[in-house]
Amino acid sequence: MRRADRLFQIVQILRNKRLVTAKALAERLEVSERTIYRDIQDLSLSGVPIEGEAGVGYRLRHTLDIPPIMFSLDEIEALVVGARMAKTWAGTELGYSAQSALDKITAVIPAELRDKIEDSKLFSLRFTPRRDLDVNLDICRKAIDAKRLLRLCYCRADGEQSLRSIRPLGLYFWGNVWTLVGWCELRDDFRNFRLDRIQNIEPDSATFTDVEGQSLQDFVKRMTCI
Known part of the structure; x- marks a missing residue:
């Protein structure tokens, strides 16, 4: 859990107006009591009106008014x-x-x-879950963010396989299929790859920078002109 998330959780726990010990907070948030003491001190210094002391417990003063998040x-x-x-x-x-x-x-x-x-009675179902698709999606998303080259083995619809090195640019969801758009070093052009046809995928140690004419924006412009 990130520290910012932990501080948020501490405030929410203390909102119930009951004294909560550092030990109870530490157990709930799976950190040490020393970490809780530091977090309490930092929250107090930032203006959050926490009252209490070590060994007794902590709570928010009744004067604190944190407005609820309102949604329709x-x-x-x-x-x-x-x-x-x-x-x-x-x-x-x-x-x-x-x-x-x-x-x-x-x-x-x-x-x-x-x-x-x-x-809520709204649901999203996938009747044929595939662990490899989830892994491929996680790898592609991270590579796009880090601008890291990807090496992949791709199988076309006709069964032909090829090894590709691509600059991953974006992911598109088509209702039941994800596709990865990237600049393919083999074809020297944009290509789309269905994630369910990727046989193997590995992030490369090398990164890339945007090149004029080879960015996601350039791909979108080309598609809108077709």
Whole structure:
């Protein structure tokens, strides 16, 4: 858990107005009591009105007014279906992050909206989950962010396989298929690769920089002119 997330969680726990010991906070957040003491001190110095002391417990003063995050019912539904789609289709890491984000929102919204999240009847299903697709998606997403070359073995629809070195530029979701668009070193041009046809994929140690005429923006311009 990132430190910023932990500080947020501490504030939410202390909002119940009951004394909470550093030991209880440490156990819940899976850190040491020493870490909790440092976090409490930093929160206090930043202006969060925490009262209490080591060995007794901590709580927020009643004067603290943290307004709840307000959403309409439609916005809540949109967040729920978005998180559920990410959990189903967006890879392992983004799936966990989507649920974590939804948990944070649930913790600070009014009870009636919290019930809407729990009772939502909107679902996202994938009947043939494939672990390799989730792994491929996670690898591609990280490579795009880091501008890292990818080496992959790709199988075309006719069964022909080829080894490619590409500059990954973007990922597109087409309803039930993800495609990776990149600049292919072999073809010296843009190419789209279906993630479910990638037999093997490895990030290279080499990185790349954007080249005029070979960026994602250039790809989009070309597609809009077709």
